[in-house]
Amino acid sequence: MTTSTVAWDTYSKQRPERRPVNAAGETTWFNWTQYPDHGPGAEVLGVQQGHRVLDLGCGKGGNLAHLATLGARAVGVDVSPAQLQAARERWSGAGLSLHRRDALEFLTAETGEDFDAVYSVFGAMWFTDPVRLLPAVRARLRTGGVLAFSQRPPVKGCYGCQASYINRGDDEDPLVVRRWDYELDDWHGLLAGFGFRDVRTKILPAPPGPRTIGTILVRAVA
Numbered sequence: 001m002t003t004s005t006v007a008w009d010t011y012s013k014q015r016p017e018r019r020p021v022n023a024a025g026e027t028t029w030f031n032w033t034q035y036p037d038h039g040p041g042a043e044v045l046g047v048q049q050g051h052r053v054l055d056l057g058c059g060k061g062g063n064l065a066h067l068a069t070l071g072a073r074a075v076g077v078d079v080s081p082a083q084l085q086a087a088r089e090r091w092s093g094a095g096l097s098l099h100r101r102d103a104l105e106f107l108t109a110e111t112g113e114d115f116d117a118v119y120s121v122f123g124a125m126w127f128t129d130p131v132r133l134l135p136a137v138r139a140r141l142r143t144g145g146v147l148a149f150s151q152r153p154p155v156k157g158c159y160g161c162q163a164s165y166i167n168r169g170d171d172e173d174p175l176v177v178r179r180w181d182y183e184l185d186d187w188h189g190l191l192a193g194f195g196f197r198d199v200r201t202k203i204l205p206a207p208p209g210p211r212t213i214g215t216i217l218v219r220a221v222a
């Protein structure tokens, strides 16, 4: 197993499963943010019946399962066997197509099909150099297809490749994965530079309460 796989398997064991129902009583839903019952939903992607959608870093598959209930052909890719195992167990009847693969490798595979939407929620889009990932996504989106992704905003002054730490036991060093942080204007420039159009970027504010860190949401069209 690679360091990254071990790190994300470790992360997986620390993360609780998605709740059985959300505050609205729904059994599936789409959440772009780090907060429950907060922010926009699947409408950001404009997914229709029969659309092929790809989740980069799908984790335990909750968002993907929701898109499947809307009639999408839902494909997920993730490097973590533990995350994918959890997705397979929780959403066994949802018809998800799940692949244990690095996102960039999956996108650049020669046999790849095109997608109507590609998205990533605190996923591989955040943990891969966008200079490498964005052209690969662009190449696999049909013309008019949508790319959308969310992640935490950068710490002011800390841009480009940053370290994320995944804690282990008290006697072990944390595991480290790399993430890429940018301000909204930089995301705009990166996406436009790789041929995306209608680029929209925003920060969704945190919900009322003690937490203050919002969520970057980026949407662009191929």
Ligand SMILES: C[S@@+](CC[C@H](N)C(=O)[O-])C[C@H]1O[C@@H](n2cnc3c(N)ncnc32)[C@H](O)[C@@H]1O
Binding pocket: 008, 009, 056, 057, 058, 059, 060, 077, 078, 079, 080, 083, 101, 102, 103, 104, 120, 121, 122, 123, 124, 127, 128
């Ligand atoms: C913070 S979790 C988010 C999971 C999920 N999107 C969610 O919203 O719950 C990040 C996920 O991205 C996956 N991941 C990180 N880097 C990846 C890469 N290069 N290729 C594929 N998956 C990756 C991890 O294994 C993990 O499941």
